[in-house]
Amino acid sequence: MFASRSIVSLSRRAFSTSSAQNAAKVAVLGAAGGIGQPLSLLLKANPKVTELSLYDVVNTPGVAADLGHINTVAKVTGFTPENDGLKSALDGADMVVIPAGVPRKPGMTRDDLFKTNAGIVRSLAEACAEVCPKAQILIISNPVNSTVPIASEVFIKAGVYDPKRIFGVTTLDCVRASRFIYEKTGNLVDVPVVGGHAGITIIPLFSQVEGLKLSDEERDALTYRVQFGGDEVVKAKAGTGSATLSMAYAGARFADSLLRASEGEDVIEWSFVRNDLYASEGIKYFSTYVRLGSEGVKEVLPLPDNLTDYEKDLVVKGVAELQKTEKKGFDFVHSQ
Ligand SMILES: NC(=O)C1=CN([C@@H]2O[C@H](COP(=O)(O)OP(=O)(O)OC[C@H]3O[C@@H](n4cnc5c(N)ncnc54)[C@H](O)[C@@H]3O)[C@@H](O)[C@H]2O)C=CC1
Numbered sequence: 325m326f327a328s329r330s331i332v333s334l335s336r337r338a339f340s341t342s343s344a345q346n347a348a349k350v351a352v353l354g355a356a357g358g359i360g361q362p363l364s365l366l367l368k369a370n371p372k373v374t375e376l377s378l379y380d381v382v383n384t385p386g387v388a389a390d391l392g393h394i395n396t397v398a399k400v401t402g403f404t405p406e407n408d409g410l411k412s413a414l415d416g417a418d419m420v421v422i423p424a425g426v427p428r429k430p431g432m433t434r435d436d437l438f439k440t441n442a443g444i445v446r447s448l449a450e451a452c453a454e455v456c457p458k459a460q461i462l463i464i465s466n467p468v469n470s471t472v473p474i475a476s477e478v479f480i481k482a483g484v485y486d487p488k489r490i491f492g493v494t495t496l497d498c499v500r501a502s503r504f505i506y507e508k509t510g511n512l513v514d515v516p517v518v519g520g521h522a523g524i525t526i527i528p529l530f531s532q533v534e535g536l537k538l539s540d541e542e543r544d545a546l547t548y549r550v551q552f553g554g555d556e557v558v559k560a561k562a563g564t565g566s567a568t569l570s571m572a573y574a575g576a577r578f579a580d581s582l583l584r585a586s587e588g589e590d591v592i593e594w595s596f597v598r599n600d601l602y603a604s605e606g607i608k609y610f611s612t613y614v615r616l617g618s619e620g621v622k623e624v625l626p627l628p629d630n631l632t633d634y635e636k637d638l639v640v641k642g643v644a645e646l647q648k649t650e651k652k653g654f655d656f657v658h659s660q
């Protein structure tokens with residue numbers, strides 16, 4: 325198998341500072357929202373982004389005017405549904421980041437968002453499949469475990485599916501796990517987090533962090549905190565939303581990783597993508613180690629073969645849950 329340490333160091337840097345070699349047009353759908361605005365700010369600050377196209381059902385002209393005064397290279401334009409704004413926003417996009425949809429309130433699960441967000445993601449994916457079928461699609465809208473199957477099925481239906489280009493953004497789980505380990509050890513290292521993006525499907529692989537020693541109690545508590553980190557934020561925000569700033573940071577890191585890979589850098593991230601790792605269990609999407617390249621996914625890597633029994637058990641439980649959420653997304657597209 326591969327050495328976990330080299331995997332970790334490859335994806336360590338959040339942002340590169342070199343200037344753009346290729347023009348990259350990035351569209352953000354849901355750009356005026358809690359995630360959309362800070363994410364758009366971070367993308368505007370990324371020298372690899374040359375054009376930033378902001379779409380939302382409201383308020384994007386103001387967000388675009390504001391960001392447009394920042395002295396970085398990206399040209400910023402705001403679009404709303406008027407005058408076919410969605411299609412104009414997507415025209416020529418190389419990357420589309422989708423944080424559109426409603427966030428949780430206390431007491432809700434991510435799956436409770438399905439009834440609103442499934443339709444939003446389906447209609448936005450339909451527009452992407454029509455206007456920019458070759459763009460890389462980064463899905464943030466929850467429940468990711470179902471919205472990624474939804475977007476994928478929309479692309480399949482449209483006859484333009486390329487599994488290398490559709491990503492569920494699970495980077496926030498990695499960011500949280502890394503921070504929580506830093507609080508404990510004082511070392512800022514990457515922690516692989518695999519599976520999916522909801523509760524028990526979120527599987528941190530602490531065994532893969534070189535030199536990290538945890539008691540069983542510490543491991544249990546840290547695993548729980550990563551799996552339910554989103555709930556901490558939902559509770560603290562007390563009805564006003566869920567994680568936005570940390571998600572913007574995580575989304576911008578993932579976008580930057582893809583942009584660096586498109587320029588030839590060897591980059592590994594963790595993302596919820598199409599693969600056959602658990603095909604025998606009937607699932608097509610699982611977040612794992614992914615080598616990125618100019619086309620998007622260059623190589624899907626299996627989980628390390630030295631997982632602990634504790635981690636193997638988490639995977640079994642996560643896979644069982646993913647079977648249900650994937651089917652729910654698939655059925656949503658095919659029952660209409
Ligand atoms: N993948 C992840 O790790 C995370 C995902 N999320 C999810 O991201 C989503 C967005 O969260 P927030 O930004 O906090 O919500 P928000 O309510 O602040 O912003 C959502 C934005 O989407 C827009 N929107 C709604 N329907 C739209 C449509 N059809 N087309 C374009 N824009 C549309 C709204 O106008 C709003 O500006 C939620 O589903 C949330 O659960 C949140 C945190 C982490």
Ligand SMILES: O=C([O-])CC(=O)C(=O)O
Pocket residue numbers: 427428434466496553554555557558566567
């Ligand atoms: O918890 C939520 O609803 C938002 C989210 O996905 C996260 O913070 O990981």
